[in-house]
Amino acid sequence: MRAFGFLSFGHYGSGRGPGDPDARQALHDAVEIAQGADEIGVNGAYFRVHHFARQAASPVPLLATIAARTQRIEVGTGVIDMR
Known part of the structure; x- marks a missing residue:
């Protein structure tokens, strides 16, 4: 296999209860x-954009942080909802 990446999945919560991450924790x-x-050698990390979820409305700061803290992985957006 030459390339292997992942698209973000996760729980986009409001941080109001146990196990419900707030925006800071979700980004961290x-x-x-x-x-x-x-x-471990994964080639790509792609993140969904959710315009109505605080932690996923603007992916560029997240992608920039990941790019600054990794060596080889490609980062990008996987889905941009154009509603």
Whole structure:
């Protein structure tokens, strides 16, 4: 296999209860997952854009953070909802 990547999946919560991550935790988790993927040789990390979810409405800062903290992984958006 020459290339292997992932599209983000996850729980987009409001941070109001146990197990319901707030925006900060969701973004922190995304960066950690991408760093781990880079370390094991995954080639790509792609993130969905959800305009009505605070933590996923603007992917560019997240992608920039991941690019700054990884060595080899390609980052990008997987789905942009154009409603």
